[in-house]
Amino acid sequence: MTDFRISYTLDSTLETVDSAEETASRMAAKAGFDEDEVTRIAMAVREAAVNAVLHGNAYDPHKKVGLDFESSGQNLVITIRDQGSGLDLSKIPDPLAPENLLKTSGRGIFLIRSFMDEVQIRPSPAGTEIKLIKHVHGPSAGGKEASREHED
Amino acid sequence: MSMKISTRQVDGVTVVDCSGRITLGEGSITLRETVSGLLAKGQKKILLNLGDVNYIDSSGIGELVSAFTTVRKQGGDLKLLNLTKKVHDLLQITKLYTVFDVKDDEAAAVKSFS
Numbered sequence: 001m002t003d004f005r006i007s008y009t010l011d012s013t014l015e016t017v018d019s020a021e022e023t024a025s026r027m028a029a030k031a032g033f034d035e036d037e038v039t040r041i042a043m044a045v046r047e048a049a050v051n052a053v054l055h056g057n058a059y060d061p062h063k064k065v066g067l068d069f070e071s072s073g074q075n076l077v078i079t080i081r082d083q084g085s086g087l088d089l090s091k092i093p094d095p096l097a098p099e100n101l102l103k104t105s106g107r108g109i110f111l112i113r114s115f116m117d118e119v120q121i122r123p124s125p126a127g128t129e130i131k132l133i134k135h136v137h138g139p140s141a142g143g144k145e146a147s148r149e150h151e152d
Numbered sequence: 153m154s155m156k157i158s159t160r161q162v163d164g165v166t167v168v169d170c171s172g173r174i175t176l177g178e179g180s181i182t183l184r185e186t187v188s189g190l191l192a193k194g195q196k197k198i199l200l201n202l203g204d205v206n207y208i209d210s211s212g213i214g215e216l217v218s219a220f221t222t223v224r225k226q227g228g229d230l231k232l233l234n235l236t237k238k239v240h241d242l243l244q245i246t247k248l249y250t251v252f253d254v255k256d257d258e259a260a261a262v263k264s265f266s
Contacts, residue, residue, distance in 0.1 A: 014176065014177045017176060017177075039238065043209065046175075046209055047209065047210055050176055050209070050210070050211065054176075095246060096246070096247050101247060101248065101251055102217055102220075102221055102251065103214075103217070104214035104215070104217050104218045104221075105210070105211075105214050107210040107213055107214070107246055108210045110246070111210055111242075111245070111246075114245050
């Protein structure tokens, strides 16, 4: 896995959403993930960027979206920050509940969690920070499996 | 790549051939306007051919759900045809695969409306 750290500050526009997704594709490929994983990572970043631009900053031209990529050792860590009033996690309904299946929104965070290994969401009155982590499933995954077998 | 849509009539069913991406913004709006236009013309049997749709985000999924419920409310039906693996997987994850009537053969799909 190639180590790198890159940060961007982006406007609260739809172009930022596309740009975040494209950059995530490049960074995930650079970090050594395969095509399917690159697609999932890019989609998770797109959804997080949509949340930041639409729900966080509400397209406010004075508010920015921060986007960081950090690849080190066995992880790709992507952080997306907005300057909104803070995401209220308790207000996000379960999109898989039968009564919510036909809702036209509310699946973004669910998809992010589905596609990444770890997701940390830190809402605050100054904005929301979401950290997306993807582990490289290389030799270390085999090591984990081996140690689990040993414990059994 | 943005989204392209063309429509054709097959035995009373409107087949909507979509290609590209159904995502927040242009792609979702194009789909919404197409379905609204068809309903306005009384074309309520709609088969969405997604064979060339390589990407859908959560907004696009929301747009598919919206199209489906809108058509159903007006007494019509909307079915999906030729899902790519990516779109199929997304509908599975979101449990929408069982909500939509998904087909993989156009002739059979068209017949299923009657």
